[in-house]
Amino acid sequence: MIGLPYFWLLLFFFIPFLYVFQISFSTPILAQPPYSKILNLSGDFSNWLQATLDNYLFLLEDNLYWVSYLKSVKVAFISTLICLLIGYPLAYGIARAPRQKRHILLMLVILPFWSSFLLRVYAWMGILSKNGLINSTLVGLGLIDKPLAILYTDVAVYLGIVYTYIPFMILPLYASIEKLDSSLSDAASDLGANRWQRFFDITLPLTKPGIIAGSLLVFIPAIGEYVIPTLLGGIDSLMIGRTLYDEFFLNRDWPLASAVATILLLIIVLPIMWFQRNQQRTN
Amino acid sequence: MIAGIELPESGSIEVDGHEMNGVAANERPINMMFQSYAVFPHMNVFKNIAYGLIKQKTPKNLVKEKVSEMIKLVQLDNLDNRMPNQLSGGQLQRVALGRALIKEPKLLLLDEPLAALDKKLREQTQFELINLKNKLDTTFIVVTHDQEEAMTLSSRIALMDKGQFVQIGVPSEIYETPINKFAADFFGSMNFFAAEVISHNKQTNEICAKLKSSNILITGQTKNHFNSGDKVTVGVRPEKLGISTSGSVSEKKTILEGQIEDLAYYGNRNLYRIKTNDNGVVQVSSQNVKRSESIHLKWKNKVFISWENSANVFLKT
Numbered sequence: 001m002i003g004l005p006y007f008w009l010l011l012f013f014f015i016p017f018l019y020v021f022q023i024s025f026s027t028p029i030l031a032q033p034p035y036s037k038i039l040n041l042s043g044d045f046s047n048w049l050q051a052t053l054d055n056y057l058f059l060l061e062d063n064l065y066w067v068s069y070l071k072s073v074k075v076a077f078i079s080t081l082i083c084l085l086i087g088y089p090l091a092y093g094i095a096r097a098p099r100q101k102r103h104i105l106l107m108l109v110i111l112p113f114w115s116s117f118l119l120r121v122y123a124w125m126g127i128l129s130k131n132g133l134i135n136s137t138l139v140g141l142g143l144i145d146k147p148l149a150i151l152y153t154d155v156a157v158y159l160g161i162v163y164t165y166i167p168f169m170i171l172p173l174y175a176s177i178e179k180l181d182s183s184l185s186d187a188a189s190d191l192g193a194n195r196w197q198r199f200f201d202i203t204l205p206l207t208k209p210g211i212i213a214g215s216l217l218v219f220i221p222a223i224g225e226y227v228i229p230t231l232l233g234g235i236d237s238l239m240i241g242r243t244l245y246d247e248f249f250l251n252r253d254w255p256l257a258s259a260v261a262t263i264l265l266l267i268i269v270l271p272i273m274w275f276q277r278n279q280q281r282t283n
Numbered sequence: 284m285i286a287g288i289e290l291p292e293s294g295s296i297e298v299d300g301h302e303m304n305g306v307a308a309n310e311r312p313i314n315m316m317f318q319s320y321a322v323f324p325h326m327n328v329f330k331n332i333a334y335g336l337i338k339q340k341t342p343k344n345l346v347k348e349k350v351s352e353m354i355k356l357v358q359l360d361n362l363d364n365r366m367p368n369q370l371s372g373g374q375l376q377r378v379a380l381g382r383a384l385i386k387e388p389k390l391l392l393l394d395e396p397l398a399a400l401d402k403k404l405r406e407q408t409q410f411e412l413i414n415l416k417n418k419l420d421t422t423f424i425v426v427t428h429d430q431e432e433a434m435t436l437s438s439r440i441a442l443m444d445k446g447q448f449v450q451i452g453v454p455s456e457i458y459e460t461p462i463n464k465f466a467a468d469f470f471g472s473m474n475f476f477a478a479e480v481i482s483h484n485k486q487t488n489e490i491c492a493k494l495k496s497s498n499i500l501i502t503g504q505t506k507n508h509f510n511s512g513d514k515v516t517v518g519v520r521p522e523k524l525g526i527s528t529s530g531s532v533s534e535k536k537t538i539l540e541g542q543i544e545d546l547a548y549y550g551n552r553n554l555y556r557i558k559t560n561d562n563g564v565v566q567v568s569s570q571n572v573k574r575s576e577s578i579h580l581k582w583k584n585k586v587f588i589s590w591e592n593s594a595n596v597f598l599k600t
Contacts, residue, residue, distance in 0.1 A: 183319050186317070187382075188323075189288070190315045191334050191335035191383075192335055192339055193309060
């Protein structure tokens, strides 16, 4: 039974990853599938391994990839921060609400998941576009002369990502705030701590696991996000998910796309490993 | 309310002559030790105890000095750097105590301070608490539902029932002259007999009453006021009753006859439940003074219960 999670990990993570990983060392060819085999067991035994690092070298040479990696990390990081700043007070409010109300409030957080993700992104396009809800209201009120360009900008991308992923931030935060013993805060108050000191001395450090879990749950999917930047972002909102898609499906350069995916995985795995180490140290 | 976590609807709370209504919890000269101890789990022993001082913006070297002193006082030497999850229940209790005492409050509130400890440790800690209190110039208010704890820890007891004070006094006063049935029953156990007042001399406080069930006359002293014909409850503590197989009549004693229905051996004492001839049940506790392997009184034995008139407590019903 102990082996089961590892078996799961092997089957659904490690084997698919190895498959992608080995493609990243091959060269693109016009065939089905469109890449060369890296193991050549039929021919001369001296050159059985036909792997190449060309794809990785190409990633280093071409600016495009670095720019989209950095852009992705930046967008994911800022979105995570915004989610945290909005999500923490919300989670706190829900956790401190009367017990009967909590379920309703939590339900409201989860409710958007009941409708299609794509549909909700399209709805945002309608809201943000030139003659959309926001612009027509602002113009109607006479606050602005001509419509603001919100759709197809970075603002729209942030908005879409924060909107989509904020429940993943709120739920773990709620869980850690809810189980916090309120007598700790009372004790701090008794010893002379004011409202803010209580928050920064007691509540914040003790809900750190929730903050880290929520941040990872937002950061990881946000960094590889493809749909939101494609639909809501402009030409310059080039994130790595989009680049990856283009390499695979437009250029049909599977080896290069695999190399992009491998590097992306490294960027994501590093913060998780940091989190795991952090968890082990606190226990 | 004393700590300032909740506010009173009416009335006022004064500490050392200073009105406390309108003073925020974090500004009162009162500290509290919580029932759950509420030791901050992410801070070590030193930081927990120092917390109150640091919030007061005490200079660093003074904090260090005072906390080291406090750590010695609550016997946590060499545990400064331990985290709370590395401490035992008794040690956690002392961290909470040290933390609450570090600001030298005028008043320390202890909410069920010993409830989370096992019996042996609880007895030991009771004495430590008393010693500590005697060393400090701090009033301790202990909230407890454990009557034994209340008796041993306190110099004054305020007994509360349903949010009202029932009786306030020194432990022996509450035990020996309880004001009503609740007070009598709360501290130790008591046998109650329904009776009717025959006469009450208000100058000498002497009272004479007749037991309803057996028409036996009993006398005693009381400061409660009764008129003849009033209903009265007579209470007698089980340890004040004597038990024997032969009865001798005396003016100073009351005697009831009965049959042993139940007996329990506690080692240091025996507890008998005796069904009296008038169908009442009386508990008798007798100290096991002599060392013997067999209990000479057996189940169903006919016995006499006797007690001195001075043991009678007259309570209003």
